[in-house]
Amino acid sequence: MQKNKQVRTRFAPSPTGYLHIGGARTALFSWLYARHSQGKFVLRIEDTDQQRSTEESTRAILDAMEWLGLNWDEGPYFQAERVTIHREMIRKLIDEDKAYYCVCTPEELEEKRRRALAEGRKPKYDGTCRDRKLPPSDGAVVRFRCPQTGTTIVEDLIKGKISFNNEELDDLIIQRSDGYPTYNFAVVVDDAQMNITHVIRGDDHVNNTPRQILLYEALDYEIPQFGHVPMILGADKTRLSKRHGATSVMAYKELGYLPEALVNYLVRLGWSHGDQEIFALDELIELFDLGSIGKSAAVFNPDKLLWLNQHYIKSYPEEKLLDVLQPFWKKSGLDVTDSDYGLHIVRDLKARAKTLPEMVESSLFYFTDEPPIDADAAAKFLTPEIADHLGAIADELTTLSDYSKEGIEAFLRNLAEARSIKLKTIAQPLRIALTGKTASPGLDDIMLTLGKERVSSRIRRAVSYIRNHRLS
Incomplete structure (x- = not known):
């Protein structure tokens, strides 16, 4: 990256479901780094998978980002609207003999894979169509002509230096048979053309990075800096999933967690500043740096999140707490229109509740002339x-x-x-x-x-x- 260039980070979710905890933490780290550096934070929806992408998922992701307070400076851009640009870049690579058409069928590729495994070889594409100079045709894909010698180095901002032998990488598909670009290609074009300087993402993308660096080089793009964040594990040290409890951001909103509590908790999943546990948002922006992100996986602890939520409920402004409680009261059949009475109730209960539904449950006796006697x-x-x-x-x-x-x-x-x-x-x-x-x-x-x-x-x-x- 050029010195003194404005920092530009991005969050680029696929709209195939809700925004989950792992994605939210990645977005938060990218957002904080941009804010800390007085840079820009870009939101891009990667919706080129037309079969799985939905407007409902897009809206859910945007709602979750807004609820967490992760405002973006540019976007949301939609990758599907940029397909023409992606195709132009693919054509450029083909014209420069850096990419080629491949007509190997899925069945043929599967047979090649089985044979390679049986012979103890890595099951990568064997280059059948690499030098055939085939024209475009129905069912053909486009593959990137990956260098077969040398080493690609990733200077990871979190994990350190990682080396990849190019001979281990195959000629990846950059355009599917339906004419749509693949993830690895589209993300390179979009990040480069949006001037992204720092790509902060989950470490499940580490193996994509050398391929993407080679694509940056082939397209004569400036290569951004990469930082790969370790994954989040459940208490049993397996990858966080639904069996560990709620995993989507908006599920925590429905469970009565405050966004400040979730943000504070997520940032501490892998990042630290001494032994400090509680951070105001302005403080996080001032202190956040990529060098303090740990290299090992973080373990999700729901009890600690609950403790933080109790802290934030206790310290929340009463008028604001009254406002966020209203949907939960309505769900219980209560219409708290007397704001003065509501504020008194909030004042009574805020020091004792861990979640908003718990607070509502504790408040029911205020709203009946004859509360049931235990x-x-x-x-x-x-x-x-x-x-x-x-x-x-x-x-x-x-x-x-x-x-x-x-x-x-x-x-x-x-x-x-x-x-x-x-x-x-x-x-x-x-x-x-x-x-x-x-x-x-x-x-x-x-x-x-x-x-x-x-x-x-x-x-x-x-x-x-x-x-x-x-x-x-």
Whole structure:
């Protein structure tokens, strides 16, 4: 790469499915490097596989990128719209005798492969059509005339120097029989013509790289720098797949993860800055460098992602958290239109939830006048002797003038002292009266959010419950 040339990275997914975790991490690393270098990040959809590419997958990929906050400076470009350009470059190679037509049938190629394996040879194309100078014809493919001697060196920014003997490489197909370019050819033309300076991608592409470098050279293109990121493994050290849990980015959105948590987690899958675990986005942009990406595979740990998500929920701005919770509330049949009430609920619950659905589940008692009372909790705490204390709280609460967090704390403490009981004697019964369960945010927070009328009504309902269930 020329010195002082603006850094240009790209992410080039195929629209044949959703954006998965591995692809998202590759996109993130490319995006961060561009941002760190004050460069440009290009998005290109590689949709030349017409049979498998779909508009639905394209939209899903774009949605996932937008949700993660990986904004692109150029694109999205669509590779299928550039096929004419690819064909012009193929024609150039043919005219320069750097590529040729091949009419070997799939059956013939399979037989050659079997024979090579049986004889202990590498099952690469044997060059049958290499020097036949065949014209174009129906069913013919175009092959690149790969150098048969010498060495191709990949100066990988992550893995270091990798050498490939050219004699091990075969004459790869660069145009299929349907007239469409193959991946290895189209990606070279597009990266070169889009002035991509750094190709950051998964290490499953390492073996493609020497072939692509030879194509760059044949086309007189400047060769970009390559960085191949190790794969992501599941806890069992096998390649990450559906059996390890959700693998698509938008599945994590549906499961109630925040994009900031997923970005923070993905960047730490293979990249590090000392022992630091939590990074703001601006901090990542400032610190990110390719030299700190590890050479070995990263292991996906769902518990750590959950821990990060809890951290981000806790630190999220309350108005923003209220907004992202709305779809989850609606899914539970709740229409939270009172934003002031919603913000109070968010304030009560944000320190305790690991995911947004968990937060919604914990909030249900706020939205019903009669939250179901857990029978075991009632049996233990809603005892006959507690009914009088709860009744006193409901009665005296109506005259409480300072209905603030501090005022409620003082009220409960003074009432316990006046009745010669410990505060903990009434704490759990009161909690069950208000929420129906034994675990919840602080009593003063709940009481402040519910308001004096709701609190009094729920306490009187608990007193009636005791009389009907425990005093009969």
